[in-house]
Amino acid sequence: MSVVANPAPTGTASPVAAPRDEDAHVRIRDLRVRYAPDAPLVLDGVDLDIHRGEMVALLGASGSGKSTLMKSLTGFAPITSGTVRAGDVDVAGLRPRELRALRAQVGQVFQQFNLIGRLSVLTNVLTGSLHHAGPVNLLGTFRAGERRRALELLDRVGIGHKANEEARSLSGGQQQRVAIARALMQNPRLILADEPVASLDPKMSRVVLQLLRSIAREEGIPVLVSLHVLPLALEHSDRIVGLRHGRTLVEGRTAELDASSLAPVYDIEDEEDEG
Ligand SMILES: Nc1ncnc2c1ncn2[C@@H]1O[C@H](COP(=O)(O)OP(=O)(O)OP(=O)(O)O)[C@@H](O)[C@H]1O
Numbered sequence: 001m002s003v004v005a006n007p008a009p010t011g012t013a014s015p016v017a018a019p020r021d022e023d024a025h026v027r028i029r030d031l032r033v034r035y036a037p038d039a040p041l042v043l044d045g046v047d048l049d050i051h052r053g054e055m056v057a058l059l060g061a062s063g064s065g066k067s068t069l070m071k072s073l074t075g076f077a078p079i080t081s082g083t084v085r086a087g088d089v090d091v092a093g094l095r096p097r098e099l100r101a102l103r104a105q106v107g108q109v110f111q112q113f114n115l116i117g118r119l120s121v122l123t124n125v126l127t128g129s130l131h132h133a134g135p136v137n138l139l140g141t142f143r144a145g146e147r148r149r150a151l152e153l154l155d156r157v158g159i160g161h162k163a164n165e166e167a168r169s170l171s172g173g174q175q176q177r178v179a180i181a182r183a184l185m186q187n188p189r190l191i192l193a194d195e196p197v198a199s200l201d202p203k204m205s206r207v208v209l210q211l212l213r214s215i216a217r218e219e220g221i222p223v224l225v226s227l228h229v230l231p232l233a234l235e236h237s238d239r240i241v242g243l244r245h246g247r248t249l250v251e252g253r254t255a256e257l258d259a260s261s262l263a264p265v266y267d268i269e270d271e272e273d274e275g
Helices: 066-072 097-104 123-131 142-156 172-185 202-219 230-236 258-268 269-273
Strands: 027-032 043-050 055-060 082-085 108-109 190-194 223-224 238-243 249-251
Touching: 027 066, 027 123, 043 249, 055 066, 055 230, 055 258, 066 223, 097 108, 108 172, 108 230, 123 142, 142 172, 142 223, 172 202, 190 202, 190 269, 202 230, 202 258, 230 258, 238 258, 249 258
Parallel strands: 055 223, 055 238, 108 190, 190 223
Antiparallel strands: 027 043, 027 082, 238 249
16 A cells, blocks of 8 residues: 655655555665766655556656656666666666566657657557567568557557558557557566657547556556646556655555645745755
8 A cells, every 4th residue: 555645845855655565566666866977866765666557657847857767667777776676677787688678578658659650550569579579571571460469459559440551640649559559569567658648639648548547457567657747647547656856755546646735746936945
C-alpha cells in the first residue's frame, strides 16, 4: 500500500517514504543522478516501485527530472548512486550487450511518436520486433507469424483498418496508437511513456491514456507515464509520483490524491522562495 505525502511546507520539500513491496517489477532506491562530475544532482534520493498491472504517473515541472528517472531504467542516464532494478536486472554496471537485452524488453512511447512516416503502419509496428532480431530488410523479411501478431496488435489499439496506410497520413492520436502497438510488438516487460499525450488534443489524450492503462491491467505490463496535465494523471493512473527539483515531493495512490495535494509539485512561489 502507499501513503499520501503531506506536502512539505514551502521551501522544505522532502522525500516521502512509502511502504514498499519487494515484488515490484521496478525497484528504484535512493537514486542519485548527475550528468557530469561537477554538475548538480538532477535526481537526489528518489525511490520508486512499479508493480505489474499498474500505471504510475510521473508529474513534475519542466526540469524536475522525469525524463532522467525514465532514462535510468534503460541505462541512458548515469546512475551516480543508489540502485535501479527492472525485473531481476540491476541496471547499474550492465555491459553494452546486457544493456541492449534490457532495452529490448522495454517498450518506449514518446511525445513525437517517432514513426517512419513513409512506411506503412504495419511495417512500423513490425519494427518493434527488430529489438529481438539481427539486421532485417524492413520491407520484406518479416515472418508471417510476426505480421499476424502486428495485425492483432493494430486491432488491439483500434486501428487495424489503417494497417496498409502510410504512417504519416494518420492523425496524431492514431500515430501514437501505432507507436504503442510497436512497443507491444517487443513483448515488453515494462512500458515507459514520456509525455505521450503532450502533442494530442484532450479527446485523443484520453483515448491514448485509457489504452495504456488497459494494457497495464489486461496484459499485466507495468507502465510509467510522465504527464504535464494534472487532471489527466488523476483520471488515468493507479499511483502518482510528483517530483520537484529531483526529489519525490508527493507519492500516493491516485484514489487518495486530489488537485490540492498535488499542487505543491508545481508551486511557483515555492521556487521563488528557494531562489
Ligand atoms: N544529457 C544530459 N546532460 C546534462 N544535463 C541533462 C541531460 N539530460 C537532462 N539534463 C538536465 O537534467 C535536468 C532534468 O531534466 P529532465 O529532462 O530529466 O527533466 P524533465 O522533468 O523530464 O523535464 P521536461 O518536463 O522539460 O521534459 C535538467 O536540468 C536538464 O537540463
